[in-house]
Amino acid sequence: MQTFTGHIPYSKKVLGFFAVMVALIATVAILGIIVGMIGDFIIEGGPNITGAFLTEFPRNSNTEGGIFPALIGTTFLVMIMTIMGVPIGTATAIYLSEFAKQDSVFARSVRFAVNTLAGVPSIVFGLFGVGFFVQFLGKGLDNATGSSSFGDGSLLWASATLAVLTLPVVIVSVEEALRAVPRELREASLALGATRWQTIVRVVLPNAVSGILTGSILAVGRGAGEVATILFVGVTYSAEQLPGSITDKFMHLGYHLYVLATQSPDVDKTLPLQYATTLVLLALTFTLNFSAIFVRSRLRRN
Amino acid sequence: MTNPFRKERKFIGEFLAEWSIRIVASLSIVIIFLIFFFVFREAASLFTTMNVGTANSKTETPAPRSADAQAAAPEQYSAETYGDAPETYGESDGAAEQYNPAVEVEPLPGTNILTPLNMNYPEIYNPETGSLPADINDPTPMGTFSVTEQPLSLWENLTSNVWQPVGVQPKFGMIPLLIGTAKTTVIAILLGAPLGILAAIFTAFFAPARVRNIVKPAIELLAGFPSVVVGFFCLVTVASFIQDNFDNTFRLNALVGGIGLALAVIPIVYAIAEDSLSAVPRTLWEASLALGSTKWQTAYRVMLPAAAPGVFAAVLLGIGRAFGETMIAIMATGNAALNSWSAFAPARTFAATIGSEMGEVVWGSEHYGVLFLLGTILFVVSFSLNAVTELYVKKRLIKRFQGR
Amino acid sequence: MAKELQAKIHASAFSVFYRDKQALHSVTLDIPERKVTAFIGPSGCGKSTFLRSINRMNDLVEGVRNEGRMIVDGTDVYDKSVDVVTLRRRIGMVFQKSIPFPKSIYENITYGMTLTERKTKAELDEIVESSLKRSALWEEVKDRLKNSALGLSGGQQQRLCIARAIAVNPDILLMDEPCSALDPISTGKVEELISELKDTYTIVLVTHNMQQAARVSDLTGFFLMGKLIEFDKTRTIFTSPAQKETEDYITGRFG
Numbered sequence: 001m002q003t004f005t006g007h008i009p010y011s012k013k014v015l016g017f018f019a020v021m022v023a024l025i026a027t028v029a030i031l032g033i034i035v036g037m038i039g040d041f042i043i044e045g046g047p048n049i050t051g052a053f054l055t056e057f058p059r060n061s062n063t064e065g066g067i068f069p070a071l072i073g074t075t076f077l078v079m080i081m082t083i084m085g086v087p088i089g090t091a092t093a094i095y096l097s098e099f100a101k102q103d104s105v106f107a108r109s110v111r112f113a114v115n116t117l118a119g120v121p122s123i124v125f126g127l128f129g130v131g132f133f134v135q136f137l138g139k140g141l142d143n144a145t146g147s148s149s150f151g152d153g154s155l156l157w158a159s160a161t162l163a164v165l166t167l168p169v170v171i172v173s174v175e176e177a178l179r180a181v182p183r184e185l186r187e188a189s190l191a192l193g194a195t196r197w198q199t200i201v202r203v204v205l206p207n208a209v210s211g212i213l214t215g216s217i218l219a220v221g222r223g224a225g226e227v228a229t230i231l232f233v234g235v236t237y238s239a240e241q242l243p244g245s246i247t248d249k250f251m252h253l254g255y256h257l258y259v260l261a262t263q264s265p266d267v268d269k270t271l272p273l274q275y276a277t278t279l280v281l282l283a284l285t286f287t288l289n290f291s292a293i294f295v296r297s298r299l300r301r302n
Numbered sequence: 303m304t305n306p307f308r309k310e311r312k313f314i315g316e317f318l319a320e321w322s323i324r325i326v327a328s329l330s331i332v333i334i335f336l337i338f339f340f341v342f343r344e345a346a347s348l349f350t351t352m353n354v355g356t357a358n359s360k361t362e363t364p365a366p367r368s369a370d371a372q373a374a375a376p377e378q379y380s381a382e383t384y385g386d387a388p389e390t391y392g393e394s395d396g397a398a399e400q401y402n403p404a405v406e407v408e409p410l411p412g413t414n415i416l417t418p419l420n421m422n423y424p425e426i427y428n429p430e431t432g433s434l435p436a437d438i439n440d441p442t443p444m445g446t447f448s449v450t451e452q453p454l455s456l457w458e459n460l461t462s463n464v465w466q467p468v469g470v471q472p473k474f475g476m477i478p479l480l481i482g483t484a485k486t487t488v489i490a491i492l493l494g495a496p497l498g499i500l501a502a503i504f505t506a507f508f509a510p511a512r513v514r515n516i517v518k519p520a521i522e523l524l525a526g527f528p529s530v531v532v533g534f535f536c537l538v539t540v541a542s543f544i545q546d547n548f549d550n551t552f553r554l555n556a557l558v559g560g561i562g563l564a565l566a567v568i569p570i571v572y573a574i575a576e577d578s579l580s581a582v583p584r585t586l587w588e589a590s591l592a593l594g595s596t597k598w599q600t601a602y603r604v605m606l607p608a609a610a611p612g613v614f615a616a617v618l619l620g621i622g623r624a625f626g627e628t629m630i631a632i633m634a635t636g637n638a639a640l641n642s643w644s645a646f647a648p649a650r651t652f653a654a655t656i657g658s659e660m661g662e663v664v665w666g667s668e669h670y671g672v673l674f675l676l677g678t679i680l681f682v683v684s685f686s687l688n689a690v691t692e693l694y695v696k697k698r699l700i701k702r703f704q705g706r
Numbered sequence: 707m708a709k710e711l712q713a714k715i716h717a718s719a720f721s722v723f724y725r726d727k728q729a730l731h732s733v734t735l736d737i738p739e740r741k742v743t744a745f746i747g748p749s750g751c752g753k754s755t756f757l758r759s760i761n762r763m764n765d766l767v768e769g770v771r772n773e774g775r776m777i778v779d780g781t782d783v784y785d786k787s788v789d790v791v792t793l794r795r796r797i798g799m800v801f802q803k804s805i806p807f808p809k810s811i812y813e814n815i816t817y818g819m820t821l822t823e824r825k826t827k828a829e830l831d832e833i834v835e836s837s838l839k840r841s842a843l844w845e846e847v848k849d850r851l852k853n854s855a856l857g858l859s860g861g862q863q864q865r866l867c868i869a870r871a872i873a874v875n876p877d878i879l880l881m882d883e884p885c886s887a888l889d890p891i892s893t894g895k896v897e898e899l900i901s902e903l904k905d906t907y908t909i910v911l912v913t914h915n916m917q918q919a920a921r922v923s924d925l926t927g928f929f930l931m932g933k934l935i936e937f938d939k940t941r942t943i944f945t946s947p948a949q950k951e952t953e954d955y956i957t958g959r960f961g
Binding site: 012015016019020022023024025026027029030031033034037040041088091092094095096099100106109110112113114115116117119120121122123124125126127128130131132135136164167171195196197198221224225226227228231232254255257258261262271274278281282285286289293 | 313316319320322323324326327328329330331333334336337340341343344496497498500501503504505508509517519520521523524526527528529530531532533534535537538539565568572596597598599601602619622625626627628629632633653656657660661665673674677680681684685687688689692
């Protein structure tokens with residue numbers, strides 16, 4: 001007589017158990033590394049983060065003191081980056097979501113370009129920053145105006161380069177938010193005799209504000225931690241002063257960490273500083289990422 | 303009779319606004335072209351205006367340190383980037399005979415934006431960073447100004463197996479860089495892709511919803527780690543762990559770098575693989591279970607093959623990430639251009655080469671051009687990987703699930 | 707031709723294609739002024755497509771193509787000289803789902819008016835009051851005009867959408883299954899409203915609910931598979947339909 005229980009051969013059971021365990025172990029391993037990394041940084045770096053560390057300039061060839069100028073430099077950098085990148089990203093997202101015929105060659109090219117941009121290595125953006133912004137635009141501006149302030153790496157060009165790098169991040173999140181606005185809302189507005197533009201400005205965008213916010217925060221999170229991109233476009237390892245204008249060079253948390261960890265005369269001595277800098281940088285990017293997730297989850301719920 | 307629905311008023315502002323939006327949207331396309339154009343333009347100067355190897359032979363005689371930046375440059379470089387050579391030699395001496403250095407270099411103290419001021423050269427090297435000299439294989443040590451060598455043609459120079467960009471006779475052999483890049487990328491993918499895909503399978507099919515809601519954002523969090531932070535972690539913690547367990551000669555090596563790059567690869571592979579696994583129609587899952595398969599059989603034999611193009615795309619984009627990642631490669635691979643395939647030997651990747659040398663190069667020099675050439679290669683490869691996933695893989699996925 | 711002899715809306719051999727699929731097959735009919743005209747038929751029969759062609763909402767669908775003529779007030783709405791925005795201001799539309807903008811009740815009503823011209827506060831107040839009164843919502847919401855429209859009940863929201871549509875003073879009101887998401891009591895209120903509004907507006911109503919068509923409409927058209935099977939006085943359609951398909955449908959043999 002046939003039953004419905006226990007007819008799986010022993011070898012298959014073992015295989016099945018093994019198959020699930022491998023997947024589980026891989027997951028646990030990844031989570032373990034993440035937790036281990038964060039734990040390492042908190043244990044080693046946490047005690048070294050003091051008020052003085054956050055508010056003082058580095059001293060003695062970066063081997064003592066704080067990270068204040070790097071913190072401020074990073075903040076300025078991402079602020080200018082946001083001002084430059086978010087409007088462009090938002091406009092592109094509006095085009096893709098509201099104007100583009102999805103099958104048109106142009107729309108598909110834009111989409112392809114955005115995806116490609118997301119996959120370009122950050123160091124290539126750095127080279128682009130040198131070749132285009134500094135050498136071409138900056139030198140060009142200098143020649144045109146007779147000044148000499150644009151033809152070198154600066155806060156301005158670093159921000160512009162990062163704005164290009166983070167463009168896909170903004171575009172993808174804003175477009176997602178725009179698409180989440182119900183089609184019926186657009187139709188209702190159009191049926192009342194609103195033009196497409198009025199519909200976008202008065203109905204679609206107000207409903208996508210949190211999406212634009214999410215995109216900006218994610219972009220800032222990405223931009224704040226990006227070092228390879230800005231290596232040659234204006235970052236400096238040591239600054240006497242905070243940047244006073246957008247054509248000044250600036251210090252940067254990530255670059256500061258890189259210099260401390262690899263270029264410092266005495267790496268061991270500055271290890272506590274390195275850990276503390278890491279923790280600050282990580283806290284900064286995580287805070288940004290978490291707030292983006294928070295804003296987005298609220299957006300999805302609505 | 304008149305048309306009752308003629309335009310009541312003109313919307314010139316809106317017309318302009320719409321077109322501005324279109325123009326701004328085209329910026330993304332323009333930027334792609336600009337990146338290619340400007341990166342390639344700087345590289346192209348190599349082929350048009352300069353003949354590598356001969357241009358620099360003008361500096362046959364050691365240039366006196368002068369205010370002239372061009373003349374002073376070579377000396378500065380040897381001091382800065384490669385000045386950490388001598389002590390490394392000592393450490394590597396007994397390890398591998400192929401690294402036998404010819405002559406010890408007397409480094410010149412110099413300053414640049416990467417090195418802190420007032421630093422004393424011989425002390426710069428320490429095992430923490432473990433940088434190896436770039437010219438480790440070079441029979442002609444830099445600093446020795448030899449005029450006897452035949453100038454190489456550009457092609458010969460680029461395909462030689464010595465990367466020694468600074469010196470009288472600069473060598474831009476890309477073979478060691480290619481080996482270093484391939485080595486670290488392969489290690490990163492071998493480690494990262496299986497982990498990412500297995501974790502994706504676990505969260506997509508085996509994990510209860512509550513676990514999935516924690517695991518998924520947690521792994522995505524890994525993507526938020528700045529690469530300089532991952533590089534630092536590898537430099538300090540992973541490197542020590544590997545050395546404790548494998549007793550390797552070089553503290554920083556391709557394996558440490560590969561592990562670091564794997565950490566960058568995992569979230570990408572995971573996210574895309576998870577997406578495509580979840581996109582497989584749920585009916586397939588139910589149908590397979592209804593036929594009497596177990597969950598794991600369904601997951602591995604039905605769902606995974608169904609999502610294969612997506613998983614393939616995930617691996618491709620993972621390769622792109624490992625290939626182009628800079629900071630982890632600079633900090634954790636040891637950064638020496640060796641012709642060694644050993645996982646425990648240091649490696650220097652394309653991206654790391656640009657990252658570590660671009661800051662000190664004389665703008666417009668041939669070295670500068672070669673670095674942009676490397677950048678062009680990085681761009682072309684990442685562009686191709688992306689194009690393959692966009693144009694080929696997505697089509698396959700659509701075909702599979704929608705039968706179009 | 708004298709205007710009063712004209713139908714308000716006249717379709718002649720009007721067809722709609724979505725890419726290669728034909729959704730509407732050469733529909734010809736006249737919709738008279740100030741009457742309620744209902745379209746019934748199973749889902750996917752083309753009745754909504756026809757309705758949405760009148761104010762060109764179908765233009766928003768990618769790959770859509772029309773043939774034939776759709777004449778409103780003597781003008782082909784698909785003519786090049788027609789401005790689609792102006793057209794839609796003259797032809798109000800109420801949708802299946804009640805979709806107030808996530809703004810206050812007051813802003814919802816004034817949305818359409820403030821699109822083209824600047825109006826004083828007093829003028830706006832007046833129009834808000836009159837449209838809400840005509841949509842029988844005034845008494846319920848007059849004390850909370852500044853509250854979010856999303857706080858209203860489903861039936862109130864739908865009446866708000868009607869108020870919003872009539873605030874721009876159209877002469878035609880298109881209603882696309884306006885009661886399908888409402889409970890019977892709210893449905894009753896909306897139907898009552900439709901009967902009141904037909905003195906002022908030409909109303910075209912799409913419904914899947916035959917009783918509703920029978921209750922509120924003067925004329926009824928029956929669509930099936932993209933074709934207009936029959937179009938006549940509502941009484942005729944429901945008591946002695948000329949076509950076999952119509953009879954099958956209204957007696958519930960399919961659909």
